[in-house]
Amino acid sequence: MRLAALVLALIATLLVPAPAQAAPADGHGPLLPPEIARTLHHSPQTTFHTATAVDYPAELRELTRVLDNYTAADDATVHAGMVMLYYGHGDAAFVPAVQAYPEVLRALHRFVVWHTDFFGTDRAYLTQNATRELGRFLRHGVLQPTVRPLLADLAARGDVVGRLAPMWVGVAEMVDWYDKANCGRYGTCDFRAKIDRRVLTVRYTCSTTLKIRAQQMTATELRQTCASLAGQDAVFHRVVRDPGPVAGDRNTSLEVVVFNTAGDYRTYAGVLFDIDTNNGGMYLEGDPAANQARFIAHEADWLPTFAIWNLNHEYTHYLDGRFDMYGDFTENMRTPTVWWIEGFAEYLSYTYRGEVYGDAIAEAKNQTYALSALFDTTYDHDTKRVYNWGYLAVRYLAERHPADVQAVLADYRAGDWAGARDHLTRVIGTRYDSDWYGWLSSL
Ligand SMILES: [Zn+2]
Numbered sequence: 001m002r003l004a005a006l007v008l009a010l011i012a013t014l015l016v017p018a019p020a021q022a023a024p025a026d027g028h029g030p031l032l033p034p035e036i037a038r039t040l041h042h043s044p045q046t047t048f049h050t051a052t053a054v055d056y057p058a059e060l061r062e063l064t065r066v067l068d069n070y071t072a073a074d075d076a077t078v079h080a081g082m083v084m085l086y087y088g089h090g091d092a093a094f095v096p097a098v099q100a101y102p103e104v105l106r107a108l109h110r111f112v113v114w115h116t117d118f119f120g121t122d123r124a125y126l127t128q129n130a131t132r133e134l135g136r137f138l139r140h141g142v143l144q145p146t147v148r149p150l151l152a153d154l155a156a157r158g159d160v161v162g163r164l165a166p167m168w169v170g171v172a173e174m175v176d177w178y179d180k181a182n183c184g185r186y187g188t189c190d191f192r193a194k195i196d197r198r199v200l201t202v203r204y205t206c207s208t209t210l211k212i213r214a215q216q217m218t219a220t221e222l223r224q225t226c227a228s229l230a231g232q233d234a235v236f237h238r239v240v241r242d243p244g245p246v247a248g249d250r251n252t253s254l255e256v257v258v259f260n261t262a263g264d265y266r267t268y269a270g271v272l273f274d275i276d277t278n279n280g281g282m283y284l285e286g287d288p289a290a291n292q293a294r295f296i297a298h299e300a301d302w303l304p305t306f307a308i309w310n311l312n313h314e315y316t317h318y319l320d321g322r323f324d325m326y327g328d329f330t331e332n333m334r335t336p337t338v339w340w341i342e343g344f345a346e347y348l349s350y351t352y353r354g355e356v357y358g359d360a361i362a363e364a365k366n367q368t369y370a371l372s373a374l375f376d377t378t379y380d381h382d383t384k385r386v387y388n389w390g391y392l393a394v395r396y397l398a399e400r401h402p403a404d405v406q407a408v409l410a411d412y413r414a415g416d417w418a419g420a421r422d423h424l425t426r427v428i429g430t431r432y433d434s435d436w437y438g439w440l441s442s443l
Contacts, residue, residue, distance in 0.1 A: 056097035064107040082129040102146045108134040109150040120163045128166045135174025155186045160194045166267045173271045214258040221306050235352045242323040246413050251293040254318050265298035281310040283317035312349040326415035335417040339377045343390025360388040364440040371436040375424040
């Protein structure tokens with residue numbers, strides 16, 4: 001089948017979301033369904049290459065047939081169809097083909113309506129993507145008369161909360177991007193305010209520097225979270241021995257946003273905060289001179305007891321950004337600092353909680369990287385290298401060479417990225433590598 005043939009070529013593009021403005025955090029979450037990248041607001045470019053041009057008239061007929069006759073064996077084919085639609089907008093032959101065969105638009109609508117039972121299950125990505133890909137056609141004026149009533153119907157069937165919220169929010173976001181002037185037709189004009197008011201209903205002040213906005217947390221859970229964060233400050237300062245906030249940092253307070261589940265995080269956090277949500281949480285430092293620092297997280301709903309996933313890891317990013325790393329995230333990325341940023345967040349999180357980092361200890365046995373190699377880690381490397389090996393590198397230096405940590409941090413605090421880089425690559429260089437391998441074996 002044509003669509004199936006496209007799967008392998010295209011799917012790889014979707015599974016690797018580009019790093020956003022914020023520190024891409026933490027690939028430890030539950031396995032996420034491959035979703036159409038949500039942050040590409042503007043003309044998706046045709047970034048895939050096939051040997052021949054796509055035969056859109058045939059593909060659109062085939063997709064319509066598959067959607068109308070869907071069985072559980074068709075998941076990959078439907079997904080490939082969504083990928084084709086997503087990238088089609090960048091191709092001149094695409095819109096005329098859709099215009100000539102608008103049945104595919106009605107089939108997308110039928111597919112969502114017939115399978116609303118997918119929402120809330122691990123097949124939700126199929127109906128969620130179908131909703132969004134239908135909505136994406138709003139960008140083309142010639143197709144708006146066909147698409148508008150279909151989308152308005154979907155919006156009317158859902159609500160900002162509840163099981164169908166991913167459908168409702170999907171419509172709202174597409175309307176916001178492509179048909180904002182007519183949002184009244186869909187009943188979604190104030191959707192961000194609605195999410196804020198009806199989803200994030202819990203407001204709690206831990207202290208003058210710390211606030212929580214949450215979807216569903218009990219008084220005990222709120223107090224427990226505040227206490228966990230408050231207790232981390234002292235441990236942080238003991239390790240980094242900072243002289244106070246870095247120059248120009250006015251992020252005196254932090255807002256912690258907590259969604260109830262990983263699914264809710266994916267439904268709401270993207271539209272509310274303009275972030276990628278194929279991750280386990282995100283810290284948004286923003287402009288440290290001006291704005292409200294915030295991290296966005298969710299409860300670990302797959303664990304038996306209450307926990308906010310990556311809570312202490314993300315909180316470390318806030319403290320690190322305020323007391324160690326000069327300037328904003330873009331500034332911090334001018335040289336490879338990921339070994340420290342993510343490694344230290346892992347190190348402090350595990351150390352503070354007194355937990356054994358089993359994955360990293362297991363990795364240590366493999367002796368995969370020299371210490372000197374890890375100083376070059378970037379977000380393009382895999383999550384084992386970024387998180388597990390980052391942890392090992394930071395822990396090794398903190399335990400065996402705290403003076404080097406102090407020297408590098410002094411440069412990071414001053415924004416002397418070249419100085420820090422010089423310390424890592426020339427002063428330290430490879431001189432600890434053999435000791436490092438011995439230390440790894442001793443863990
Ligand atoms: Zn992180």
